[in-house]
Amino acid sequence: xxxxxxxxxxxxxxxxxxxxxxxxxxxxxxxxxxxxxxxxxxxxxxxxxxxxxxxxxxxxxxxxxxxxxxxxxxxxxxxxxxxxxxxxxxxxxxxxxxxxxxxxxxxxxxxxxxxxxxxxxxxxxxxxxxxxxxxxxxxxxxxxxxxxxxxxxxxxxxxxxxxxxxxxxxxxxxxxxxxxxxxxxxxxxxxxxxxxxxxxxxxxxxxxxxxxxxxxxxxxxxxxxx
Numbered sequence: 124x125x126x127x128x129x130x131x132x133x134x135x136x137x138x139x140x141x142x143x144x145x146x147x148x149x150x151x152x153x154x155x156x157x158x159x160x161x162x163x164x165x166x167x168x169x170x171x172x173x174x175x176x177x178x179x180x181x182x183x184x185x186x187x188x189x190x191x192x193x194x195x196x197x198x199x200x201x202x203x204x205x206x207x208x209x210x211x212x213x214x215x216x217x218x219x220x221x222x223x224x225x226x227x228x229x230x231x232x233x234x235x236x237x238x239x240x241x242x243x244x245x246x247x248x249x250x251x252x253x254x255x256x257x258x259x260x261x262x263x264x265x266x267x268x269x270x271x272x273x274x275x276x277x278x279x280x281x282x283x284x285x286x287x288x289x290x291x292x293x294x295x296x297x298x299x300x301x302x303x304x305x306x307x308x309x310x311x312x313x314x315x316x317x318x319x320x321x322x323x324x325x326x327x328x329x330x331x332x333x334x335x336x337x338x339x340x341x342x343x344x345x346x347x348x349x
Contacts, residue, residue: 133213136206141309143199143206144302148328150196151295155335161348162339165272172271200245207241240294247291254278279343288340296333300325 130139160171179188253259255274258266264277279285303325307313313321342348 133210136210137305137309139202139206140210140302141306143203144306146195146199147203148299148303150192151299151332151336155332158336158339161272161275162342165270168272168275169270173269200248204241204245240298243291243294244298247287247294250287251291254284275339276343276349279340282344285340285344289337292333292336295336296329299332300329303328 130136157171157175161168176186176189255271255278258268260266263281264274266274279288304322307317307321307325339348
């Protein structure tokens, strides 16, 4: 009974946010690593992209394990957003009406932009799937199934796409920094001795993802990847 009631509590929702955040952190790190394979050329990148569809073979069929992973990611983001929204609503209901300062002096830029950054990321995920997975034309150039490298290059040669991508990457970096720091607090790892190292770790992860994702579209725009 306690386990069933846990998601309705504040700590339960924070745990849900932490676990689902870890799922997505693992995914974006692997996704970033995969994107960097574009520097290996068209054949190498296309082989990697096709290999994702065959992960788990011969135990799993074509696309089976990838489909399971996608379902886990979708479930994780739904739970993550639900927990974030309900926690925000609880905080607003508990806050006195004359509470005007809201501790903004102590809040950093990343925490103040978490909500908007999350919205940008959600919209970007949908756009990204349309652009590179579903083949819906959202930029000049033909989408060719099986040519992941060519689709990537043609997409990022259109500068509005690259700008939007870099904005989303920046939002991801801020979200990772604040989300990582909140994760450490939820797990009870934060104390006087660990605060600085954990903040450094959160910042390092945010910087790694920001630079790691941004470097590919910038390389396409300047002609290093073509």
